[in-house]
Amino acid sequence: MFESLTDRLGDVFDRLKKRGALSESHVVEALREVRVALLEADVALPVVKTFIDEVKEKAVGADVVRSVAPAQMVIKIVNDHLIETLGAETVDLNLNAVPPAAFMIVGLQGSGKTTSTAKIAGLLTRRDKKKVMMASLDVQRPAAQEQLKVLGEQADIMTLPIVPGQMPADIAKRAMTAARLQGVDVVLLDTAGRLHVDEPLMQELEVISRTVMPVETLLVADSLTGQDAVNVAKQFKERTNVTGIMLTRIDGDGRGGAALSMRSVTGCPIKLLGTGEKLDEIEVFHPDRIASRILGMGDIVSLVEKAADTIDEEEAAKLEAKIRKGTFDLEDLANQLKQMRKMGGMESMLKMLPGVGKMKKQIDAAGIDEKMIKRQEAIISSMTKKERQFPKLIAASRKRRIAAGSGSSVQDVNKLLKQHKQMAMMMKKMGKMGKKGLMRNGMPGMPNMQGMIPGR
Amino acid sequence: MSDDTEKKRGWLSRLKAGLGKSASALGDGISNIFTKRKLDTAALEELEELLITADIGLETVTRVTSALAKDRFDQEVTDEEVRGVLAEQIAEILEPLAKPLVVEGNGQPHVVLVVGVNGTGKTTTIGKLAQQMVGQGKSVMLAAGDTFRAAAIEQLKIWGERTGAPVVMGKTGADAAGLVYDALEQARAAKSDVLLVDTAGRLQNKTDLMAELEKIVRVMKKIDDTAPHSVLLVLDATTGQNAINQVEVFRSICNVTGLVMTKLDGTARGGVLVAIAAKAGLPIHAIGVGEGAEDFQAFEATAFARSLVGLPT
Numbered sequence: 001m002f003e004s005l006t007d008r009l010g011d012v013f014d015r016l017k018k019r020g021a022l023s024e025s026h027v028v029e030a031l032r033e034v035r036v037a038l039l040e041a042d043v044a045l046p047v048v049k050t051f052i053d054e055v056k057e058k059a060v061g062a063d064v065v066r067s068v069a070p071a072q073m074v075i076k077i078v079n080d081h082l083i084e085t086l087g088a089e090t091v092d093l094n095l096n097a098v099p100p101a102a103f104m105i106v107g108l109q110g111s112g113k114t115t116s117t118a119k120i121a122g123l124l125t126r127r128d129k130k131k132v133m134m135a136s137l138d139v140q141r142p143a144a145q146e147q148l149k150v151l152g153e154q155a156d157i158m159t160l161p162i163v164p165g166q167m168p169a170d171i172a173k174r175a176m177t178a179a180r181l182q183g184v185d186v187v188l189l190d191t192a193g194r195l196h197v198d199e200p201l202m203q204e205l206e207v208i209s210r211t212v213m214p215v216e217t218l219l220v221a222d223s224l225t226g227q228d229a230v231n232v233a234k235q236f237k238e239r240t241n242v243t244g245i246m247l248t249r250i251d252g253d254g255r256g257g258a259a260l261s262m263r264s265v266t267g268c269p270i271k272l273l274g275t276g277e278k279l280d281e282i283e284v285f286h287p288d289r290i291a292s293r294i295l296g297m298g299d300i301v302s303l304v305e306k307a308a309d310t311i312d313e314e315e316a317a318k319l320e321a322k323i324r325k326g327t328f329d330l331e332d333l334a335n336q337l338k339q340m341r342k343m344g345g346m347e348s349m350l351k352m353l354p355g356v357g358k359m360k361k362q363i364d365a366a367g368i369d370e371k372m373i374k375r376q377e378a379i380i381s382s383m384t385k386k387e388r389q390f391p392k393l394i395a396a397s398r399k400r401r402i403a404a405g406s407g408s409s410v411q412d413v414n415k416l417l418k419q420h421k422q423m424a425m426m427m428k429k430m431g432k433m434g435k436k437g438l439m440r441n442g443m444p445g446m447p448n449m450q451g452m453i454p455g456r
Numbered sequence: 457m458s459d460d461t462e463k464k465r466g467w468l469s470r471l472k473a474g475l476g477k478s479a480s481a482l483g484d485g486i487s488n489i490f491t492k493r494k495l496d497t498a499a500l501e502e503l504e505e506l507l508i509t510a511d512i513g514l515e516t517v518t519r520v521t522s523a524l525a526k527d528r529f530d531q532e533v534t535d536e537e538v539r540g541v542l543a544e545q546i547a548e549i550l551e552p553l554a555k556p557l558v559v560e561g562n563g564q565p566h567v568v569l570v571v572g573v574n575g576t577g578k579t580t581t582i583g584k585l586a587q588q589m590v591g592q593g594k595s596v597m598l599a600a601g602d603t604f605r606a607a608a609i610e611q612l613k614i615w616g617e618r619t620g621a622p623v624v625m626g627k628t629g630a631d632a633a634g635l636v637y638d639a640l641e642q643a644r645a646a647k648s649d650v651l652l653v654d655t656a657g658r659l660q661n662k663t664d665l666m667a668e669l670e671k672i673v674r675v676m677k678k679i680d681d682t683a684p685h686s687v688l689l690v691l692d693a694t695t696g697q698n699a700i701n702q703v704e705v706f707r708s709i710c711n712v713t714g715l716v717m718t719k720l721d722g723t724a725r726g727g728v729l730v731a732i733a734a735k736a737g738l739p740i741h742a743i744g745v746g747e748g749a750e751d752f753q754a755f756e757a758t759a760f761a762r763s764l765v766g767l768p769t
C-alpha cells in the first residue's frame with residue numbers, strides 16, 4: 001500500500017527541493033500536485049479538499065517562504081498534516097471491560113470480516129493472553145459460519161457451536177451466555193456483510209448492538225476502496241457507533257486513500273491492519289509511521305519491531321555481546337541471513353526502509369531476493385567452522401573450494417567476505433555506542449541491508 | 457442569504473424531492489452547479505470533482521469535461537443538458553463493450569475460468585451464472601478451484617445445491633490446478649455444456665499466486681488446448697482506481713476475455729469501469745446487484761452511464 005502515492009509525493013517534493021527560494025506560487029503549484037496525487041490515491045474528494053486548504057493556510061505564510069529551508073518546511077507541514085489526518089496516536093483495542101466483553105465486527109460484503117475476526121482473536125490470545133470465543137452471526141453468505149469454525153480450528157480458538165436456522169440476534173445472545181458460563185474474556189461477533197444503505201440489515205445490526213452492548217465495534221474495510229469509502233464509513237458510524245477501523249488488504253498495491261478518508265470523516269481511529277490472508281498477518285496501526293512511509297521516509301520502527309517479534313531473543317543477546325567485543329564472525333552472518341528470511345524476506349523488509357520506494361526498480365533488477373540470501377547462506381555453509389570464525393584464513397585456494405562447494409563463483413565468495421568485513425566494522429562502531437539503538441531491539445540485520453543494496 | 461438564492465434553494469429542493477430515490481448524490485451535485493449557470497472554469501472544476509467522486513478517475517474525468525468545454529464553454533447550460541451530454545459521452549465509450557457471455561450448448565464443455573482479487577464476488581457470480589445457464593437448459597458443472605480459503609468449497613457446494621449444478625471438489629489445501637484438471641475430465645465425460653471454474657482470490661501484486669493461476673490455465677490446456685474459452689475477471693464496484701491495475705495484471709497473466717462488476721446495489725457507482733473500458737476495451741458481460749441467485753443483470757451501457765451522472769435509467 002501507499003507506494004505509488006509515495007512516488008508521486010516524492011516527485012513533487014523533489015521538484016520543490018530543487019528550487020532554492022520559494023515563492024508562494026511555487027507552494028501553490030506543489031499543493032496542486034499534491035491534490036492530484038491524493039485523488040489518484042483514492043482519497044475521497046471532501047477529505048482532499050480540506051487537507052489541501054488546511055495545508056495551504058499554513059504553508060503559504062511568509063514565514064515558510066522566508067525560512068532557511070522552505071521546501072523542507074512545506075514537506076514537514078504536509079507530513080504533520082498527514083499524521084493528523086490519519087490520527088496522531090496509536091489507539092489499541094479497548095480491553096478495559098468487565099468480561100465477557102463483546103467485540104462486533106462489521107462491514108461491507110467481502111471486506112475481510114471473517115478472516116479479520118480470526119486474526120483479532122489470535123492477537124488477543126497471543127499478545128494479551130485473553131480467553132477468546134468467536135461466533136458467526138452471518139446467516140446470509142453460504143457457509144459463512146462454517147468458514148469461521150474452520151478458522152477457529154486452524155488458530156485453536158473456541159467458536160460457538162453452530163445451530164442451523166438460528167437468527168443473528170439470538171446467536172449473539174447465545175454467544176454472550178456461553179461466554180459468561182465459560183469464563184471467556186472477549187467474545188468476537190462476526191457479522192454478515194451488508195451495504196450501508198441496506199435498511200433492514202442495518203437495523204438488524206442496531207438491534208444486535210443494543211443487545212450485546214459491544215465494547216468495540218470494528219468496521220472492517222478494504223484498503224482498495226474508492227471514493228465511496230466516506231459514505232460507507234459515515235453510515236456505519238452513524239448506525240452502529242463504530243469505535244475503530246481495521247483496514248484489510250494492505251498487502252495489495254492499492255494507494256491507501258481509504259485510510260485517510262475513513263479516519264477523516266468518522267474521527268474513528270484506524271486500529272488494525274490486515275496484511276495478508278494468513279491468520280498471523282495482522283498489525284497494529286501506527287499513524288505516524290505510515291505517514292512517514294507515505295512520504296518515503298521508511299518505517300524503521302516497524303522494521304525493528306518486526307525483527308524483535310521474530311528474532312530469537314537469546315540469539316540476539318549473544319550477538320549483542322559479540323558485537324560489543326567486536327567478534328562478529330561469519331557464523332553470525334549466517335544466523336542473520338536465516339533470521340532475515342524468517343522476517344518475510346528482503347522485499348517486505350526493503351519496503352520499510354527509507355528512500356527504497358524509488359529504488360525498487362533497481363532492486364528488482366539486481367535480483368536481490370530470497371534466492372540471493374539462500375546463495376549466501378550456501379556459501380557460508382560450505383566453509384569449515386574455523387573459516388567461519390576466522391574469515392582471514394580464507395585464502396585463494398580455500399575460496400575456490402568454497403565456491404565449488406556452494407555452486408557459486410569466487411567472485412561471489414569475495415563479495416560475501418567484503419560484505420561481512422564492512423558489517424563487522426560497522427557493528428564494532430555500533431557496539432561502542434552502547435546498549436541503545438538498534439542492537440537492543442535485536443536488529444542485527446540492519447547494517448547488512450546497506451551493503452546489499454545495489455549501486456555501490 | 458439574498459432573496460435570489462433563497463428562491464433558488466426552494467426550487468432546488470423541489471427538484472430534488474421530485475427526482476426522489478433515483479437521484480444520486482452526483483446528480484444532485486450537478487443540479488447544484490448547473491441551475492442557471494454559465495459553463496465557466498469554476499463550473500467545470502466543480503463538475504470534474506463530482507465525477508471524481510464516482511471513481512471515474514482524474515484522467516478520464518478531464519477528458520470528458522474538456523470535451524464538454526470545447527462545445528459549450530461560456531454558454532448557458534442547464535442541468536439536464538449537461539447530464540445528458542455526459543451520459544452520452546460515457547455511454548459511447550461503454551456501448552461497444554456491453555456483450556453478454558455467450559456459451560454454446562453442444563456437450564463440449566465451454567470452460568469459464570473466474571478470477572479476481574479476494575472477496576470481489578467470484579463464487580457468488582458463479583452461482584448466478586449457473587442459475588442463469590441452467591435456466592437456459594444448459595448442463596452446467598462447477599469446479600471448486602478455491603482450495604485456499606476456509607469453507608470456500610462448502611460455499612460453492614451450496615451454490616451447486618441451489619442451482620442443481622454438480623460440483624467437482626477436493627480438499628482444502630489441495631493443489632488447485634490438479635482439481636481443475638479432474639473437473640475438466642469429469643465435465644467432458646459428462647458432456648456438460650459449461651464448466652464454471654472458481655478460483656481463490658488473489659491480489660494482482662502477488663507473483664506466486666499469479667503463477668498459480670498460470671499453472672491452472674496450463675493444466676487445462678493439457679486436456680483441451682482451446683480451454684479456458686472464457687476468462688471472467690470479477691471486479692467489485694466499491695474498488696477505486698486499483699481496479700485499473702487489476703485488469704492490466706490479470707489480463708497479462710491469464711488472458712481475461714470479459715468483466716463482471718459486482719455490488720452495484722450499493723452507493724458505489726463503479727465509475728472506474730469507464731476508465732477501464734477506455735483503456736482495455738474488454739467486454740463487460742454482467743453486473744451483480746445483490747447476494748441472491750437472481751441479482752444478476754446484463755450490462756447496459758446507457759443505463760449504467762445515466763445512473764453514473766444521476767439521470768433516471
Ligand SMILES: Nc1nc2c(ncn2[C@@H]2O[C@H](COP(=O)(O)OP(=O)(O)O)[C@@H](O)[C@H]2O)c(=O)[nH]1
Binds near residue numbers: 109
Ligand atoms: N490479501 C489479503 N486478503 C485478505 C485479507 N483479509 C481478508 N482477505 C481475503 O479476503 C477474502 C474475503 O475475506 P472474508 O473474511 O471471507 O470476508 P467477509 O466476507 O468480510 O467475511 C478472503 O479471500 C480472504 O482470504 C488481507 O488482509 N489481505
Ligand SMILES: Nc1nc2c(ncn2[C@@H]2O[C@H](COP(=O)(O)OP(=O)(O)O)[C@@H](O)[C@H]2O)c(=O)[nH]1
Binds near residue numbers: 109110574721744747
Ligand atoms: N451486495 C452484494 N453483495 C455481493 C454481490 N456479489 C457478491 N456479494 C457478496 O460479497 C461477498 C463475497 O462474495 P464471494 O462470492 O464469496 O467472493 P469471492 O471471494 O470473490 O469468491 C459475499 O458476502 C457475497 O454474498 C453483489 O452483487 N452485491
Ligand SMILES: [Mg+2]
Binds near residue numbers: 138192193
Ligand atoms: Mg464473513
Ligand SMILES: [Mg+2]
Binds near residue numbers: 602
Ligand atoms: Mg470465492
